[in-house]
Amino acid sequence: MMSDHCFTEILPSGADPARDWGRHAIELLLADARRSADTHMIKPVFKGLPGISIYFKDESTHPTGSLKHRLARSLFLYGICNGRIRPDTTLIEASSGSTAVSEAYFAHLLGMKFIAVMPRSTSHPKVAAIRQFGGECHFVDHAGEVYAVAEQLARETGGHYLDQFTNAERATDWRGNNNIAQSIFEQMQAEAEPVPDWVVMSAGTGGTSATIGRYIRYRNLDTRLCVVDVEGSAFYEAWRSGDASVTASGSRIEGIGRPRVEPSFIPGVIDHMIRVPDAASFAAARVLSERLFRRVGGSTGTNFYGVLAIAAQMQREGRTGALVTLICDSGERYAATCFNDDWLAQQKLDIAPWRARIEDFLDNGRSLTA
Numbered sequence: 274m275m276s277d278h279c280f281t282e283i284l285p286s287g288a289d290p291a292r293d294w295g296r297h298a299i300e301l302l303l304a305d306a307r308r309s310a311d312t313h314m315i316k317p318v319f320k321g322l323p324g325i326s327i328y329f330k331d332e333s334t335h336p337t338g339s340l341k342h343r344l345a346r347s348l349f350l351y352g353i354c355n356g357r358i359r360p361d362t363t364l365i366e367a368s369s370g371s372t373a374v375s376e377a378y379f380a381h382l383l384g385m386k387f388i389a390v391m392p393r394s395t396s397h398p399k400v401a402a403i404r405q406f407g408g409e410c411h412f413v414d415h416a417g418e419v420y421a422v423a424e425q426l427a428r429e430t431g432g433h434y435l436d437q438f439t440n441a442e443r444a445t446d447w448r449g450n451n452n453i454a455q456s457i458f459e460q461m462q463a464e465a466e467p468v469p470d471w472v473v474m475s476a477g478t479g480g481t482s483a484t485i486g487r488y489i490r491y492r493n494l495d496t497r498l499c500v501v502d503v504e505g506s507a508f509y510e511a512w513r514s515g516d517a518s519v520t521a522s523g524s525r526i527e528g529i530g531r532p533r534v535e536p537s538f539i540p541g542v543i544d545h546m547i548r549v550p551d552a553a554s555f556a557a558a559r560v561l562s563e564r565l566f567r568r569v570g571g572s573t574g575t576n577f578y579g580v581l582a583i584a585a586q587m588q589r590e591g592r593t594g595a596l597v598t599l600i601c602d603s604g605e606r607y608a609a610t611c612f613n614d615d616w617l618a619q620q621k622l623d624i625a626p627w628r629a630r631i632e633d634f635l636d637n638g639r640s641l642t643a
């Protein structure tokens with residue numbers, strides 16, 4: 274009797290061009306990682322805060338200038354290892370800019386076509402960097418439109434939507450593999466207080482905070498995770514209420530604060546959230562930039578203000594300890610916004626009172642909120 278099985282010819286091992294391309298692509302991505310050392314941990318001295326150590330993990334020093342270099346590499350590895358990225362795949366991404374810069378870099382490395390879907394307000398240096406790496410930019414009017422347009426472009430081109438907002442939390446190996454959390458905690462090991470009291474991080478995809486929160490639990494550490502959110506973002510309300518369907522108007526701080534609750538935002542690993550006013554974020558970014566002698570971006574300002582809010586509470590309670598946060602990217606990308614007084618005035622943001630309070634807190638330990 275004839276079998277109803279259908280046999281196709283099995284190619285001999287090594288005769289599949291897509292697999293060969295995949296091997297080569299993975300090797301190029303891993304070689305790129307091997308050429309980088311770990312990013313710095315910076316510990317400035319703030320004389321108004323005796324007994325409280327503040328560390329900044331400086332992710333601006335990656336080859337593509339932001340923490341998103343790690344994510345972009347992970348998304349490429351994830352797509353290739355799942356067989357979704359093949360030699361001639363067009364890559365599409367929805368982004369507020371930083372991730373697209375890093376993805377354009379990796380697409381260029383692999384010789385692939387890349388299209389970034391971004392709000393029209395995305396900073397010019399990011400757009401220039403994407404184009405420099407051969408990427409195309411497709412603009413939308415509002416941050417909430419990026420997802421549907423990216424999906425549509427992927428359908429039209431038969432391409433692959435990298436979808437950082439969904440895949441960030443799953444493409445990153447949260448248990449280790451030199452992820453951001455493992456890197457932070459290993460660098461802290463030789464410090465006087467190797468287990469920080471808090472790690473403070475803002476959320477865009479939510480992927481970085483998810484990795485840090487999961488790692489803390491996996492390693493049974495006493496550290497707590499505080500996520501800082503901004504005006505116009507859905508995350509804080511979703512965390513507070515438990516309602517993931519919350520929406521918001523959209524954020525002014527590039528990279529963080531989203532109009533919807535992104536699938537990579539994992540509220541269960543967050544111990545505390547703080548809402549930081551935008552004026553405080555921009556003021557904190559300016560103060561930190563002056564203290565570090567180089568500009569940091571607005572989301573780093575949000576992180577810094579969150580750290581200071583926790584330091585203020587520790588100080589009130591007479592506690593000492595260590596706090597860690599991230600420098601997400603350089604402020605050179607935001608000369609037209611965060612570092613432009615006219616833009617701040619147009620946005621009706623008065624950062625002067627926030628600046629004065631932050632300076633007084635850092636130098637004299639006087640109340641941050643007075």
Ligand SMILES: Cc1ncc(COP(=O)(O)O)c(C=O)c1O
Pocket residue numbers: 339341369370371372441475476477478479480481482527528529570572573601602
């Ligand atoms: C400048 C900047 N800071 C912070 C973040 C937030 O990181 P995550 O997406 O891991 O939440 C992003 C994300 O795009 C970013 O671009």
